[in-house]
Amino acid sequence: MKKVLLSLLLVSIIFLLFADRGNAIPAFARKHSFNCNMCHTAYPKLNDFGQRFRDNGYQIPGQVGGEKSIFATSPPIAIRALPGYDIYKTECCKMNSFHIFGVDILAAGVFHENLSFLFIYTPRIDEPAADYTGPQDGLNPRQLASVESANVVFSNVIDNKLNFRVGRFEPSYLPFSAKRSYYLFSPYEIYDFATPMNTFIVGDNQLGIEAAGHFKSGFKYAVGFMNGNNGNPDNNNNKDIYFRLLKTFGRGDGQSAGQRIGIFGIYGMQPTSFYGSIVSPFGETDGFINKQFYRIGLDASINWSTLNFQFLYMIGKDDKALNTLRPTEDYEYSGGFAQIDWAVMKNNRLVLSLLYNWVFPPDYDEQGKLKTYSVLGRYYLGNWEAVNVALHLEYTYKGRTICRFREDIIGMVIDFAF
Amino acid sequence: MRRELLSIMLLLCIIVFVVSAEEKPPRKAPPLPDVAVHSLGPQKLAPLPPVPVPPDNPQTPMKILLGKQLYFDTRLSADNNESCASCHDPAMGWSDKGPTSVGIKSQVGPRRAPPVSNSAYMPLQFWDGRADTLEEQAKGPIINPKEMGNTHEKMLETLNSIPGYVEEFETVFGKIPIDLDQVAKAIAAYERTIVTTDSPFDRYAKGDKTALTPLEAQGLEIFNGKGHCTACHWGPNFTDGRFHNLGAKNKEPMEDDLGRYAVTKNDKDKRAFKTPTVRDVASRPPYLHNGSEQTLWDLVEFYNRGGGDDDSNMDPLMVPLGLTKGEMEALVAFMKVAVTSNNPEVANEKPIPPDEFPK
Incomplete structure (x- = not known):
């Protein structure tokens, strides 16, 4: 173990010293000839300018009307890939391997003034390798092929007070984007927590329509309708609804400057009887005996100098009809996370971060209480045209109260996008 | 049923928006002449091209x-x-x-x-x-x-x-x-x-990587990234030629100056002023349209705060930058020397x- 770590450290240092600086530029930066730091504190995390750029339909805020459309610029396509190495350890065993942890193919741009789009495709990554003949060959891909996002944005319908996003997208009820988090091995656990008979996952992209906007007073809102089936066709005929309301204080939107507090809520229905029959040629099923669930939470993002503190707390409740573990009572749980990001060195070339996650399901749930502690460092290579190659080192301790289960994960990744 | 109705209404709103996007009524102000509309992307900083000369006024x-x-x-x-x-x-x-x-x-x-x-x-x-x-x-x-x-x-x-x-x-x-x-x-x-041409930046952009000191090169990197400068100061002349409200309202006893609004009568243009070139900026303090920032350092601090005090119609481009002292020094070094011409x-x-x- 020590030898492996020392070797990797040595390789990293050599790479840092002699690496040719990357020239690749992701789609928006390439379009505008900007460095990535224009929109990202350090990619993939958005700064305030980047958040406003996203909210404004991928048009530079304050410059609407001057954007070249995708027909007048180079193809707005970018690729992000995450090759690396991990060491995984539990109470019983230890494993390590090289991997491709993820690949995204992105396209985004402006069709017309205030009409833009985002498309993200994640190709299937089969691991183990093709020549592996074990029992899981082909059945346990590292990444499933999917259209992660495909949405169109109608921006500035009423100034910036009303914008629409339609399609499959990351809903705005998520105060902190899991897709644009620095962490690669430590998801926001509360986002991914699955309750006994409810297929809804908070952190997944969803299919639907969202209206959002912001006001000079610092208030921002979002409301939406969605299938609530994690980006899939619906499993019942009720649409789930959500809202998000936040207030910013001071200059900035709370991403990298200013302070922000907010609340969010999701109210949905899940079928207790799926029937299993596809009633539409488009994939939706007419699940029935629908029962309600909700998720509600609050969040804060506080900035001081180059430090950003993020906090989220959420509670969830499923109707007892959805509680297969104890059908006599509603399934209730809570959880959240606290994260501190610190951008260090000139031009935020080094990012350090600490993350604490907790998820507390009811005592009778055998998953047990989950606590994770993570730390990471990311160093960005690159020249003045783009900073888009990051050396990523992350450690996570994950512990559950049931059976004193623990996992240790060390991940080392070259996170690059072009 | 009410949800379906609401969904249909939302859909109708979108359709109306799309249709109206093609048939917008004329704005309050006359549209800018074509030459004024700098298209965004790419906005690469680069050496200046030859001066544009109108056909009806040739140079002699x-x-x-x-x-x-x-x-x-x-x-x-x-x-x-x-x-x-x-x-x-x-x-x-x-x-x-x-x-x-x-x-x-x-x-x-x-x-x-x-x-x-x-x-x-x-x-x-x-x-x-x-x-x-x-x-x-x-x-x-x-x-x-x-x-x-x-x-x-x-x-x-x-x-x-x-x-x-x-x-x-x-x-x-x-x-x-x-x-x-x-x-x-x-x-x-x-x-x-x-x-004004032949600045260290111009030589750097033409391929002479020794033209900028390491500090100036860092400043350029910040200028085009974390400093957000190229959101407006882009292209060969380091300007978008557009109008922005930086929150630098005139203070009494100076009269209020409504800037671009006087021309367009569009509320969004109140106290918006044209982006000046950054070339040779070190030679002409103080800064901003009203000279309210005395030095380049003051100017960078101004932007680092997210602009001036008057935020009633502040341009959404203006956000605090989070620049450290070292980053500000690099940015000032870039503006002080690297864009100073040798003419x-x-x-x-x-x-x-x-x-x-x-x-």
Whole structure:
């Protein structure tokens, strides 16, 4: 173990010293000839300018009307890939391997003034390798092929007070984007927590329509309708609804400057009887005996100098009809996370971060209480045209109260996008 | 059922929006001329291309010389004391030394003179863009009661009474008497020669990676990234040619200045001013349209705070930058040296002595 770590450290240092600086530029930066730091504190995390750029339909805020459309610029396509190495350890065993942890193919741009789009495709990554003949060959891909996002944005319908996003997208009820988090091995656990008979996952992209906007007073809102089936066709005929309301204080939107507090809520229905029959040629099923669930939470993002503190707390409740573990009572749980990001060195070339996650399901749930502690460092290579190659080192301790289960994960990744 | 209705209403809203996007009613203000609309992307910082010259005012050596004489000639003003150069002073980076300009009878204006250098690349002239061309711009200050305080008629009367000028205008334009368009064309022709090039940045952009010091190179990286400068200061002339409200409202006793709004009457343009070039910025403190920031350091601090105090109509581009002291030092180093041109003939332009003016 020590030898492996020392070797990797040595390789990293050599790479840092002699690496040719990357020239690749992701789609928006390439379009505008900007460095990535224009929109990202350090990619993939958005700064305030980047958040406003996203909210404004991928048009530079304050410059609407001057954007070249995708027909007048180079193809707005970018690729992000995450090759690396991990060491995984539990109470019983230890494993390590090289991997491709993820690949995204992105396209985004402006069709017309205030009409833009985002498309993200994640190709299937089969691991183990093709020549592996074990029992899981082909059945346990590292990444499933999917259209992660495909949405169109109608921006500035009423100034910036009303914008629409339609399609499959990351809903705005998520105060902190899991897709644009620095962490690669430590998801926001509360986002991914699955309750006994409810297929809804908070952190997944969803299919639907969202209206959002912001006001000079610092208030921002979002409301939406969605299938609530994690980006899939619906499993019942009720649409789930959500809202998000936040207030910013001071200059900035709370991403990298200013302070922000907010609340969010999701109210949905899940079928207790799926029937299993596809009633539409488009994939939706007419699940029935629908029962309600909700998720509600609050969040804060506080900035001081180059430090950003993020906090989220959420509670969830499923109707007892959805509680297969104890059908006599509603399934209730809570959880959240606290994260501190610190951008260090000139031009935020080094990012350090600490993350604490907790998820507390009811005592009778055998998953047990989950606590994770993570730390990471990311160093960005690159020249003045783009900073888009990051050396990523992350450690996570994950512990559950049931059976004193623990996992240790060390991940080392070259996170690059072009 | 109510949800379905709401969904249909939302859908209708979208359809209405899409349709209306094609059939927008005319805006309050007339659309900018084509040349004014810089398309965004790519906005690469780069060396300056050749100066654009309008077909109806070709550059000739004689015309440029005539324009230079007019530029420095105080007889264009009502009291024979003010010339273009009184405010657009070559020794002050083609701008002026005060926070704001001082014109005829020591009247203080609400804005400082924008630099003439590289103004030939600007799609619109003046801080509020009220002139489409350099020719149109040149006519304005002559009759501004706070600047040269003259009338076009009296100014032409003066010029037509000077045989030396009459002779030169006849040589250049082939006709007399001197008219206003000829005066404007001559001045504009001269101003098109005031171009600053060959800065360390230009050499760096052409491939000489030793042209910038490591600190200046860091400054360039910040300029085009974390500093958000290229959100507006982009392209070969380091400007988008557009108008932005930075929150730098005039403080009393200075009169409120509504900037671009005076031209468009569009509320969004209130206190929005044209983005100036960053080229040779070190030579013309203080900064902003009202000279409210004394030094480059002050200017960077201003942006690092997210702009000025007046945020009632602040441009959404303005956000705090989170620059550290080291990053600010790098940015200032870049602006102080790296974009300073090496054109002695432009930087050291000497005013024409009064005894050398046409008589």
